[in-house]
Amino acid sequence: MNYQPDDIKFLKGMGPRRAELLAKELGIITLNDLLRYYPYKYIDRTKIYTISEVSASQTYIQLRGRIVAFRKEGVKYRQRLVASFEDLTGSIDLVWFQGAKWVEKSYQVGVEYVIFGRPAQFGRKFSIAHPEIEPAALFENQVGTSLYPQYSLTEKLRSNYISSKTFQKMISGVFQAHKAPFPETLPAYLVEKLRLMSADEALRKIHLPANDNEIKKAQYRLKFEELLAIQLKILRQKVGRSEYFKGFVFGKVGQLFNRFYKEMLSFELTGAQKRVMKEIRADLGSGRQMNRLLQGDVGSGKTLVALMSMLLALDNGYQACLMAPTEILASQHYNTLSDMLKGLPVQLSLLTGSTRKKAREAQLASLQDGSLHIIVGTHALLEDTVQFRRLGLVVIDEQHRFGVAQRARLWKKSSEPPHILVMTATPIPRTLAMTLYGDLDVSVIDEMPPGRKPIQTYHYFDSKRLAMYGFLRKQIDRGQQVFIVYPLIEESEKLDYIALEEGYAGVTELFKPPEYVVVCVHGRMKSEDKEYGMRLFKEGKAHIMVATTVIEVGVDIPNASIMVIESAERFGLSQLHQLRGRVGRGADQSYCILMTGYKLSNEAKKRIDIMVQTNDGFIIAEEDLKLRGPGDIEGTQQSGVPFDLKIANLARDGQILQYARNVAEDVLSEDPHLKEPKNKLLARMMDSMQSSQFDWSLIS
Ligand code: ADP
Numbered sequence: 001m002n003y004q005p006d007d008i009k010f011l012k013g014m015g016p017r018r019a020e021l022l023a024k025e026l027g028i029i030t031l032n033d034l035l036r037y038y039p040y041k042y043i044d045r046t047k048i049y050t051i052s053e054v055s056a057s058q059t060y061i062q063l064r065g066r067i068v069a070f071r072k073e074g075v076k077y078r079q080r081l082v083a084s085f086e087d088l089t090g091s092i093d094l095v096w097f098q099g100a101k102w103v104e105k106s107y108q109v110g111v112e113y114v115i116f117g118r119p120a121q122f123g124r125k126f127s128i129a130h131p132e133i134e135p136a137a138l139f140e141n142q143v144g145t146s147l148y149p150q151y152s153l154t155e156k157l158r159s160n161y162i163s164s165k166t167f168q169k170m171i172s173g174v175f176q177a178h179k180a181p182f183p184e185t186l187p188a189y190l191v192e193k194l195r196l197m198s199a200d201e202a203l204r205k206i207h208l209p210a211n212d213n214e215i216k217k218a219q220y221r222l223k224f225e226e227l228l229a230i231q232l233k234i235l236r237q238k239v240g241r242s243e244y245f246k247g248f249v250f251g252k253v254g255q256l257f258n259r260f261y262k263e264m265l266s267f268e269l270t271g272a273q274k275r276v277m278k279e280i281r282a283d284l285g286s287g288r289q290m291n292r293l294l295q296g297d298v299g300s301g302k303t304l305v306a307l308m309s310m311l312l313a314l315d316n317g318y319q320a321c322l323m324a325p326t327e328i329l330a331s332q333h334y335n336t337l338s339d340m341l342k343g344l345p346v347q348l349s350l351l352t353g354s355t356r357k358k359a360r361e362a363q364l365a366s367l368q369d370g371s372l373h374i375i376v377g378t379h380a381l382l383e384d385t386v387q388f389r390r391l392g393l394v395v396i397d398e399q400h401r402f403g404v405a406q407r408a409r410l411w412k413k414s415s416e417p418p419h420i421l422v423m424t425a426t427p428i429p430r431t432l433a434m435t436l437y438g439d440l441d442v443s444v445i446d447e448m449p450p451g452r453k454p455i456q457t458y459h460y461f462d463s464k465r466l467a468m469y470g471f472l473r474k475q476i477d478r479g480q481q482v483f484i485v486y487p488l489i490e491e492s493e494k495l496d497y498i499a500l501e502e503g504y505a506g507v508t509e510l511f512k513p514p515e516y517v518v519v520c521v522h523g524r525m526k527s528e529d530k531e532y533g534m535r536l537f538k539e540g541k542a543h544i545m546v547a548t549t550v551i552e553v554g555v556d557i558p559n560a561s562i563m564v565i566e567s568a569e570r571f572g573l574s575q576l577h578q579l580r581g582r583v584g585r586g587a588d589q590s591y592c593i594l595m596t597g598y599k600l601s602n603e604a605k606k607r608i609d610i611m612v613q614t615n616d617g618f619i620i621a622e623e624d625l626k627l628r629g630p631g632d633i634e635g636t637q638q639s640g641v642p643f644d645l646k647i648a649n650l651a652r653d654g655q656i657l658q659y660a661r662n663v664a665e666d667v668l669s670e671d672p673h674l675k676e677p678k679n680k681l682l683a684r685m686m687d688s689m690q691s692s693q694f695d696w697s698l699i700s
């Protein structure tokens, strides 16, 4: 994508100091970097306001008037320069915290200026800090655009007088010096077929547009190019991997699978489960390594799908393992699987951090000689001492809890890569999945087992706490069980534990034995105590479980039908949704109660509203993406969005992304290795993308 590898320090008016700042602060080194540093918005500067019209609601304002006097305010080191600026309607302060000398030298009292900046209100008086200033005479003579591009800048740059205006000047300087068109970066046949703006035009217009339409077209072209590059990269990687790795072939459906399916399964699979099983069976029989992401809302029946897949591995003479992110979840999976497999000749065991040494050694030995068929566990499975005889399938539950490196270690436990099934209950919006997991195949269970009633969600302010407890009492007296969950965040861990303890104390005051039993479960407890509490609750001997988010993932207690989330404003949307998914598993009407303080930020308010309005995990995920932006989506923090997007926005540009995906598929189906001359520019684009950015995808 390089037009000129030229270092920007040789640009006119740049100088080594500025160049160094731009490199350090924004990573801009070459001319190409500069041109590819796109504005994030444009401000219309056709309108000039009067000072009497200034209000706190304006983000930017343009005024015309004169400086009547300069003065200094504040003490020594925190001194600021203030200019009174007037027009016929009033006066406003212009303020500089740095560079007073330079300002006083550059601007004169009495000369007419056009100023531009962000107004701030102090008492009744308005001021503008570090305004852009231009002599009115010059302003009038300015030709061209009235749409002023705004670039995101750092504090450091601003305090060194590098503003959006400076950027604009630098870039127009480049354009003036560079009259010849910048070379095209996409193949001509694509530009033509897709009716895109040329690279040259798009670059010029994105920085110096004449109107909104030009901005839109230039943005479209540049976003498309960016997303196409990513999709090509991902899709090529996928092709490369499937050519390179032969997968074990699980050719037959054997005894275990058939007996389980025909004799032991007490209910009918949902349509979605059947479809997904078909997809998985096709993968396992294909001779290529499976890399499949299984998405399904909490309670949609993923575990069953995992079990049946593992039985296929066993039927074909392989071992399988299932890894879960927490001890509680691992032992729950172990218990569920043991129950379901009762009567089948399958050896199953559980390995976690608290497995005793002797038991562990026995397990490891039988894993190595092949007499142990399925091992369920936590991170403990990753240790080097865990060696399989013939590992054929790895199932990873709640994949976002595991880092990439950890997954890689699991992957290496076999002479050849085992098939991988990653299960997640965090629905990932399509656009994001296409980018993050673009090289994984995705299966979706979009249907709940029959007979579930949608959970009803309510929002209570803390002041209504007593009413809430009254509701709990009524439900408990009807035989229901209740979760009360407190946030636990590393940064505020101490305080969070205090809140939990106080909450627990408060609840036990109101719900006293022998009528009521309340248990408390959290991560600081010994695992025996934790298990004891869990067991009491699971067996219906405790009515309320007060817990931290340790119960967030996967816990399955059908009789628990009420989920109270304390300080709900502190949770992210997807976490709230996960927590809510702990209830609604039995036949009874379930409830989720979100407790918050009175003071809610706008975002928190939105999150709560969305939760109250919908139970649909995909809608929630989409909203989450919009509210937080893709880098921040829960479930992706560990891998992050591995691409540095300069202009496209995954939350907003889903359609362009889909389009880019289709085009990338077409291009590669015709020319998988981008060897044809007409795709030369695409091949070059691939080369210039850093391959290290993508390594993670090999191992997910
Ligand atoms: P997930 O792992 O997706 O959260 P689970 O596999 O734990 O969901 O299933 C939730 C509950 O639903 C379990 O108790 C399971 O036995 C039950 N279940 C799964 N599939 C079906 C089905 N097709 N019909 C009825 N119940 C089902």
Ligand code: MG
Pocket: 299, 302, 303, 554
């Ligand atoms: Mg589950």
